[in-house]
Amino acid sequence: MLPPRDTSTRERRSLNGLWAFRLDPEGTGRQAGWWRSRLPQAREMPVPASYNDVVPDITVRDHVGDAWYQTMVRVPAGWSGQRIVLRFDAATHRAAVWVNDALVAEHEGGYTPFEADITALAAPGAEVRVTVVVNNELTWTSVPPGHVEETARGRRQHYFHDFFNYAGLHRSVWLCSTPATWIGGITVDTGLEGTTGTVGYAVRRGDGRDGCARVVLRDAEGIEVASADGAQGVLRVPDVHPWAPGDGYLYALEARLLDDGGQVADSYVLPVGVRTVEVRGTQFLINGEPFHFKGFGKHEDAPVRGKGHDDALMVHDFELMEWIGANSFRTAHYPYAEEVLEYADRHGVVVIDETAAVGMNLKLPAIAGHGPARTTYTSETIGPDTRRTHLRAVRELIERDRNHPSVVLWSIANEPESAVPAARDYFAPLFEEARRLDPTRPVGFANVMHDPARACLVSELADVVMINRYYGWYVHAGDLAAAETALEAELNDWADLHRKPVIVTEYGVDTLPGLHTVLDVPWSEEYQERFLAMYHRVFDRVDAVVGEHIWNFADFATRPETGRVDGNRKGLFTRDRRPKSAAFSVRRRWRNDV
Numbered sequence: 120m121l122p123p124r125d126t127s128t129r130e131r132r133s134l135n136g137l138w139a140f141r142l143d144p145e146g147t148g149r150q151a152g153w154w155r156s157r158l159p160q161a162r163e164m165p166v167p168a169s170y171n172d173v174v175p176d177i178t179v180r181d182h183v184g185d186a187w188y189q190t191m192v193r194v195p196a197g198w199s200g201q202r203i204v205l206r207f208d209a210a211t212h213r214a215a216v217w218v219n220d221a222l223v224a225e226h227e228g229g230y231t232p233f234e235a236d237i238t239a240l241a242a243p244g245a246e247v248r249v250t251v252v253v254n255n256e257l258t259w260t261s262v263p264p265g266h267v268e269e270t271a272r273g274r275r276q277h278y279f280h281d282f283f284n285y286a287g288l289h290r291s292v293w294l295c296s297t298p299a300t301w302i303g304g305i306t307v308d309t310g311l312e313g314t315t316g317t318v319g320y321a322v323r324r325g326d327g328r329d330g331c332a333r334v335v336l337r338d339a340e341g342i343e344v345a346s347a348d349g350a351q352g353v354l355r356v357p358d359v360h361p362w363a364p365g366d367g368y369l370y371a372l373e374a375r376l377l378d379d380g381g382q383v384a385d386s387y388v389l390p391v392g393v394r395t396v397e398v399r400g401t402q403f404l405i406n407g408e409p410f411h412f413k414g415f416g417k418h419e420d421a422p423v424r425g426k427g428h429d430d431a432l433m434v435h436d437f438e439l440m441e442w443i444g445a446n447s448f449r450t451a452h453y454p455y456a457e458e459v460l461e462y463a464d465r466h467g468v469v470v471i472d473e474t475a476a477v478g479m480n481l482k483l484p485a486i487a488g489h490g491p492a493r494t495t496y497t498s499e500t501i502g503p504d505t506r507r508t509h510l511r512a513v514r515e516l517i518e519r520d521r522n523h524p525s526v527v528l529w530s531i532a533n534e535p536e537s538a539v540p541a542a543r544d545y546f547a548p549l550f551e552e553a554r555r556l557d558p559t560r561p562v563g564f565a566n567v568m569h570d571p572a573r574a575c576l577v578s579e580l581a582d583v584v585m586i587n588r589y590y591g592w593y594v595h596a597g598d599l600a601a602a603e604t605a606l607e608a609e610l611n612d613w614a615d616l617h618r619k620p621v622i623v624t625e626y627g628v629d630t631l632p633g634l635h636t637v638l639d640v641p642w643s644e645e646y647q648e649r650f651l652a653m654y655h656r657v658f659d660r661v662d663a664v665v666g667e668h669i670w671n672f673a674d675f676a677t678r679p680e681t682g683r684v685d686g687n688r689k690g691l692f693t694r695d696r697r698p699k700s701a702a703f704s705v706r707r708r709w710r711n712d713v
């Protein structure tokens with residue numbers, strides 16, 4: 120599904136702004152047909168945003184179930200003869216959409232887009248009513264999983280991941296026009312042969328018929344450097360300017376779809392970065408050069424708007440990453456807004472792109488003492504139906520993001536239980552599918568501390584070892600000497616046993632800004648600094664370590680828990696993006712500024 124863009128044949132209109140909104144705690148709206156007229160008893164709600172923190176009311180914040188959004192939109196009069204599409208960049212976690220009285224779309228998966236062809240319902244010049252019901256329930260078959268408990272005080276949502284279950288219309292909503300004969304998809308795969316770049320491309324007609332296409336590749340100055348006729352082929356670019364970390368050089372591929380008479384029916388312009396990715400031994404190579412990941416696991420999270428995408432915050436986060444010397448980040452723990460990947464493409468920032476499969480480890484809540492012991496992989500818990508949803512999540516992620524040069528590695532899950540044979544059975548088809556859909560990128564998952572190198576049965580399936588480690592926090596808290604020994608031993612174990620590149624995808628400690636200590640006291644700013652310095656010393660002693668992603672870029676919201684002080688405080692920046700002391704020492708390391 121191509122992102123909406125204005126081109127010579129297409130237009131888009133943003134539906135962002137204030138929508139009518141209403142929670143549906145009794146779940147009566149679907150029966151009552153709330154889409155059929157003006158939404159009863161509605162308040163105003165911004166789109167995009169999570170609704171949870173906009174209203175200072177615990178019943179809004181902790182709502183479980185349906186929430187309704189509605190707006191009116193006038194279809195541009197100039198769109199007559201065009202195909203008209205309504206597109207949601209995300210609706211968390213599932214949604215149904217009506218245009219006037221007709222159901223036009225249903226989608227599950229809170230972090231990937233969906234669209235509906237509404238040409239038959241949206242007469243140019245007319246006003247239409249768009250109603251969306253968004254549901255935030257996490258179940259045993261959703262990704263991420265969870266379960267809803269009916270209690271005497273109402274319904275309670277339980278889930279196994281460590282970030283708040285924000286919901287709503289988190290990203291932009293668009294009304295788009297395309298010609299009646301339209302481009303349904305474009306894929307590119309790039310390569311380098313000496314100083315020549317190759318761009319393999321395929322242009323797909325939206326109606327599935329075979330189409331004729333012409334493609335033109337232009338450099339950043341707009342000068343044509345290659346062209347070809349045919350719906351698929353390979354373009355060659357002599358003296359190519361590769362896309363590289365820190366150098367987000369992009370070409371523009373214009374694809375023109377020709378109608379049966381040979382006239383241009385549709386045109387779409389796709390940014391293309393020419394680069395290669397390869398895992399060789401214990402090295403991770405970008406354009407044949409060893410790459411060392413420096414950066415963060417992040418979250419889409421901020422006060423008031425929750426997970427709502429916001430360009431100001433996005434640019435600020437990238438500027439702070441640049442300030443600190445980060446070259447990469449992981450989209451923990453779900454696919455981020457497409458604007459984020461487009462920015463990373465333009466600025467040469469490297470991305471590990473993750474599905475929303477987080478919390479597939481039912482041992483962990485029991486270990487932490489806040490949940491009963493359960494078996495992770497059974498037909499009643501994480502079973503075949505969950506895997507079907509998970510497969511769809513892998514497909515939607517790769518379909519959406521495969522053209523981004525910034526994305527160099529797929530992460531198909533975060534911290535699933537991985538030391539039981541059922542885990543291997545569960546994950547093998549997911550790795551297979553990711554590789555079938557995209558043979559050009561390595562595939563991995565973030566391994567949990569409880570399932571180390573000798574126990575984990577899933578890492579063997581991965582191209583890269585990605586591990587989240589908390590020696591000095593959840594284990595050996597306050598004892599950095601013991602933590603250092605344990606960390607180094609484990610990293611060497613991974614390196615010796617797996618002989619693959621190792622990226623430490625999480626390491627960090629909760630830290631309260633303003634808490635200062637002389638000794639190694641957890642939660643203090645000094646402890647965060649010394650903890651990170653210790654990890655960095657160890658990384659420098661183990662050759663196979665090719666990446667360091669601190670957990671987390673910024674403090675973020677979680678469900679209330681005694682181990683959390685107004686959320687997870689492992690950020691190097693506070694939730695409002697002020698640096699903690701450790702940010703300055705990390706900056707010295709990452710900018711080589713010792």
Ligand code: BDP
Pocket residue numbers: 280281282452533534587625670687689
């Ligand atoms: C890891 C999870 C991450 C948590 C982190 C923590 O991958 O989502 O936020 O631990 O406990 O287990 O801070």
